[in-house]
Amino acid sequence: MDTLEAINQLAKFLARRDIEAVNAKTVDLIILLGNALPYTIEFVADLYHKGIGKQVMIVGGKGHSTTYLWEALKQDKRYTHMEVENQAESELFKRILVEQYHLPKEALFIENQSTNCGNNATYAIEKMAAYHLDPKCILIIQDPTMQMRSHLTFMKYLKEVKLISFAPFIPYLKQEGEEYFIEPRSINGLWDVERFISLVMGEIPRLRNDVNGYGPKGMNFIFPIELPPEIEACYSYVQDYGLQNFGHTVKDRPRESKYEV
Numbered sequence: 001m002d003t004l005e006a007i008n009q010l011a012k013f014l015a016r017r018d019i020e021a022v023n024a025k026t027v028d029l030i031i032l033l034g035n036a037l038p039y040t041i042e043f044v045a046d047l048y049h050k051g052i053g054k055q056v057m058i059v060g061g062k063g064h065s066t067t068y069l070w071e072a073l074k075q076d077k078r079y080t081h082m083e084v085e086n087q088a089e090s091e092l093f094k095r096i097l098v099e100q101y102h103l104p105k106e107a108l109f110i111e112n113q114s115t116n117c118g119n120n121a122t123y124a125i126e127k128m129a130a131y132h133l134d135p136k137c138i139l140i141i142q143d144p145t146m147q148m149r150s151h152l153t154f155m156k157y158l159k160e161v162k163l164i165s166f167a168p169f170i171p172y173l174k175q176e177g178e179e180y181f182i183e184p185r186s187i188n189g190l191w192d193v194e195r196f197i198s199l200v201m202g203e204i205p206r207l208r209n210d211v212n213g214y215g216p217k218g219m220n221f222i223f224p225i226e227l228p229p230e231i232e233a234c235y236s237y238v239q240d241y242g243l244q245n246f247g248h249t250v251k252d253r254p255r256e257s258k259y260e261v
Contacts (some may be wrong), residue, residue, distance in 0.1 A: 003242030004195050006234040008172040010200050015144035015167035017149055024051040028135035032122050034060015034089030035143035036068035041093050041185045043168035045101035059124045060089035063115040072189035088112040118221045121153040137162040155223035204235045222240050256259040
């Protein structure tokens with residue numbers, strides 16, 4: 001095992017895909033969760049225009065990644081005309097879906113108060129009731145590094161609804177000579193390498209069902225899972241041996257607060 005292989009195995013695990021391809025006949029509602037990657041908007045628009053999901057709920061207020069979204073939109077020439085500062089993630093996503101990708105407003109529902117992965121789910125469920133939405137099958141779309149945790153959060157609260165995760169892409173770290181970069185390079189607004197590694201490494205402790213994790217034995221934010229041994233091995237390898245290759249250190253996030261991020 002080397003560092004790149006270990007990081008990429010972790011990233012693939014986090015970028016949960018429950019199916020090989022999305023079938024239009026199986027999805028009632030797409031839930032697009034707020035994040036810092038404008039590509040997720042484009043991905044959902046493409047799904048909708050292919051007839052996958054009759055309705056889209058966009059979830060997200062202003063959270064820890066919102067400033068990254070604002071910067072990504074300001075650097076994308078397609079969106080430089082937009083005023084993005086101080087706007088909720090869901091409001092920006094909705095505007096882009098309508099103006100740039102021509103989704104009908106009546107097909108879009110927003111939740112604009114949630115600030116983290118946990119209340120993304122609980123607030124979305126409240127809004128579904130308020131909008132009288134009763135989906136039997138929901139397709140969840142999120143930043144690939146947060147796809148697994150988002151899915152497990154919805155699983156905690158929606159036990160009678162079929163949930164399908166389909167990460168919009170599977171990122172991987174690549175090296176050419178002295179340069180490290182994230183593939184696929186064709187996607188605008190990807191993380192820099194240090195942030196990508198920090199996000200990937202920060203997710204694994206959260207997914208554990210122990211006193212420090214987000215499962216019932218810890219913070220109780222997510223449906224419990226047992227991390228596969230190979231994923232724990234990859235995490236330990238990168239933590240113990242791999243991070244010096246990138247000139248920085250990423251440690252487990254300390255439990256400073258009862259509130260989730």
